[in-house]
Amino acid sequence: MSLFKTYLKTTPERPIHMKNIKRTQIFDAVQTEEISENEKKEREKALRATRKRLGKFNQPNQFLGSRNSIGCVSVEISQRCNLSCSLCYLSENSNDVTDLPLSEVFERLEGVRRNFGIGTNVQISGGDPTMRDRTELVQIVRYARNLGLHPSLLTNGILCPRDLLVELCENGLSDVAFHVDLTQKRKGFTTEKELNTIRLEYIERARGLPLMVMFNTTIFTDNYHELPDLVQFFIEQSDVVGLTSFQLQADTGRGEVRGRPDCISLESVRNQISLGAGSELPWEVVLVGHPQCQSYLPALAVNGKAFGLIDDANLFAGFLREFGDVMHDRRQSASAIAWSYFKVMLRKPLWLLEMLRYVLARLWFLRHHFWAARGKARPIIFFVKNFMHADHLDQERIDACSFMVMTPDGPVSMCAHNAERDEYILRPLEIETDHGKEIFYPLSSEKTLIKDSAA
DSSP: OOHHHHHHHHSOOOOOOOSSOOGGGOHHHHOOOOOOHHHHHHHHHHHHHHHHHHGGGOOTTBSBTTTBSOSEEEEEEEOOOSOOOSSOOSOTTGGGBOOOOHHHHHHHHHHHHHHHOTTOEEEEEESOGGGSOHHHHHHHHHHHHHTTOEEEEEEOSTTOOHHHHHHHHHTTOOEEEEEOOGGGOOTTOOSHHHHHHHHHHHHHHHTTSSSEEEEEEEEOTTTGGGHHHHHHHHHHTTTTEEEEEEEEOOSOTTOSOOSOOTTOOHHHHHHHHHHHHTSOOOTTSSBOSOTTTEEEEEEEEETTEEEESOOOHHHHHHHHHHHTTOOOOTTSOHHHHHHHHHHHHTTOHHHHHHHHHHHHHHHHHTHHHHHHTTTOOEEEEEEEEOOOOTTOOOHHHHHTOSEEEEETTEEEEHHHHHHTHHHHHSSOEEEEETTEEEEEOSBHHHHHHHHHHHO
16 A cells, blocks of 8 residues: 555645635644654655765755755656747657656655655646646645645746645645746747746735745846846845746757857856845855755845855854754744744754854844845845756766656656656556556557557
């Protein structure tokens, strides 16, 4: 019997009922119980495995292996997409691939839990997951939540109205990541600034929902020069936008744009973000996986600028060491999350004093900005993802990967998966059905060919 079926026999579903939808009011409906001893052991086993595969990158300020065993795992529920981007990781065959049966999707979600433990971030993606039947999409999100995972929806937003977001929130969605940029060739838009009209529309769809709202932007030749202005836009919208991810173009998949100009690199994109933020951002403080794969920077938006939330790597390392086992739900309010850490700090008075000293020092450093903003400040995370080209995979980076996709063979580095996507998405699968085991053929033409051969 599957892990999820066993779970449901002992645990009732608890959908979130959202009448007056406010992040500050939702926690009573989503608060999770203390994790069991078995779940703690499962989580610690996953953390040990991560520390082992990180090797020399298992540093004191390394997020993986201390706080989480993985950054995120993608479960692709549909290969189909309603856009044809100039830079696309999908296969030429993707739009002809039949959606995975629910039983297989559920098995892959269970695989995420088995490999990485409770509290793992799982990205419900594709293709575009909203191409899938809405009822099934809701079931998938609820399934992930009941497994103790934190589900996120990655979508271009075209088929994602507010009522769908509300329903997904009611069933446990943690985040929504909207992908909007010039590579999508949306009609009537020639600059990223013009695309802000669509971004603002999506922001309003998600406003007030208990979600971490994210935006993904592929950085390539045509929009690299607009990056500082785009960063400024996200800072201005940080009352809703909690994370913005900038992904460097990679020569992989079915996209028509190949290669990458020398001017676009992890370092140059970080510099462009700092320029847009109006401050020198401390990119080396938080380490997530391999340092050449991504950069993760929590910041504070105040007075139209953004400043690193923490600029002391040793302090961050100590924080991971002392508070890495504190678990929270991103659907909670910022104050509720802060309170969960504060309660632990009360048992560690020296750390409480150290954090108070650091916070007061940062407040003093930013005092003029706080004064100008009348004390208003909002958190925002800047994330840069440096995907590898399909024909230039680095095994060291694959081993230290923080972003994987769940496959029939288990978790695989996203870069390695994209380099051989057809090997995974076109493979016939043996699946469980109400009538016993059957073979699922991803290509309908292949299924027809098998039947014709049998006849």
